[in-house]
Amino acid sequence: MIPQKDAALLANCPDAATRRRWVQRLLDHDGHTGDEGGIEAWLALGEAVGLHRHTLLSQERVLPGVRFAVDAYRHFVAQAPWQEAAISSLTELFAPLAHQNRLDTWPQHYPWINEQGYRYFRKRLSEARRDVEHGLEIALSVCTTVALQQRALNILQFKLDVLWSMLDAITMAYQLDRPPYHTVTSEAVYHRGLEHSLY
Numbered sequence: 323m324i325p326q327k328d329a330a331l332l333a334n335c336p337d338a339a340t341r342r343r344w345v346q347r348l349l350d351h352d353g354h355t356g357d358e359g360g361i362e363a364w365l366a367l368g369e370a371v372g373l374h375r376h377t378l379l380s381q382e383r384v385l386p387g388v389r390f391a392v393d394a395y396r397h398f399v400a401q402a403p404w405q406e407a408a409i410s411s412l413t414e415l416f417a418p419l420a421h422q423n424r425l426d427t428w429p430q431h432y433p434w435i436n437e438q439g440y441r442y443f444r445k446r447l448s449e450a451r452r453d454v455e456h457g458l459e460i461a462l463s464v465c466t467t468v469a470l471q472q473r474a475l476n477i478l479q480f481k482l483d484v485l486w487s488m489l490d491a492i493t494m495a496y497q498l499d500r501p502p503y504h505t506v507t508s509e510a511v512y513h514r515g516l517e518h519s520l521y
């Protein structure tokens with residue numbers, strides 16, 4: 323989804339210089355010659371923790387709450403001015419620390435995850451730092467009044483709501499053992515996404 327939301331920002335941005343820098347985010351995730359891309363590295367992490375590639379690609383295990391939160395982010399970016407869309411990516415300021423923590427601690431907690439599983443986190447360390455630099459440049463250049471700075475904080479609160487909603491859905495399903503429809507059935511009956519039209 324991340325490359326699609328970045329493509330939506332590009333589509334809304336009339337400034338070629340900004341597009342030239344922002345397009346790197348699509349390439350980082352989708353890959354290009356000489357770089358397998360973040361999605362491929364993420365699939366490697368999924369496989370390293372025991373999931374099958376086709377299960378990951380089918381999205382059948384994506385919880386509805388996670389799907390709705392992710393869709394809300396994509397829709398926000400598609401309809402917002404591109405500068406506001408750029409600001410909404412700035413939660414990534416804190417992602418390198420999270421990635422580094424995972425690289426430092428997961429090998430102790432989960433010794434069965436093979437080395438290949440960590441490619442995504444290693445890759446994101448430098449990419450996220452560079453992305454945040456660009457995002458901050460945009461935010462600082464447009465948020466020149468208190469009202470605009472307050473607006474930027476509200477945008478970031480929206481993005482935090484997206485991230486927390488994903489965590490809430492995952493916590494309910496896997497930590498508290500309350501997946502969707504748990505009072506009705508133990509089958510994963512929730513919809514599998516409506517992306518692919520039959521026509």
Ligand SMILES: O=C(O)c1cc(C(=O)O)c2c(n1)C(=O)C(=O)c1cc(C(=O)O)[nH]c1-2
Nearest residue numbers: 324410411412413414415416417420421446
């Ligand atoms: O693992 C994390 O904690 C984390 C957080 C975030 C974020 O804060 O949005 C991103 C990522 N990872 C990430 O890997 C990533 O590619 C990414 C892109 C974006 C964005 O908003 O454009 N956020 C994030």
